[in-house]
């Protein structure tokens with residue numbers, strides 16, 4: 001089922017494709033040494049609504065640690081650009097995701113700082129998602145404002 005969460009003012013919704021949540025759930029840090037993973041969220045802006053339809057996943061050139069994920073500078077952007085072209089310039093960068101080795105994840109100070117920079121530069125609300133072992137953390141950001149949306153099961 002398509003997950004939908006209230007997202008910002010005026011009845012806007014965040015819609016996430018079930019395949020996206022299933023794919024993200026495969027990166028949960030269930031094993032004792034499973035490293036962090038991450039990527040970007042790709043989707044469509046439909047009126048006030050944001051619809052997450054695809055993600056990028058770790059590449060060989062990303063650095064994955066138990067506590068830390070460092071994305072390669074250009075690999076994920078290249079996938080995003082390809083999707084944008086393939087979709088007739090409708091599928092766009094709408095946010096960020098990464099995993100935490102926590103059952104119920106919560107953003108770190110580094111996460112919040114990083115997201116504030118992204119949200120500050122954005123003209124539309126951005127989606128921030130942390131994949132935990134049991135639940136996901138969903139947030140939205142625009143300008144200097146970050147807001148938690150809801151915690152929800154990982155839909156695995």
Ligand SMILES: [Zn+2]
Nearest residue numbers: 100107108111
């Ligand atoms: Zn984090």
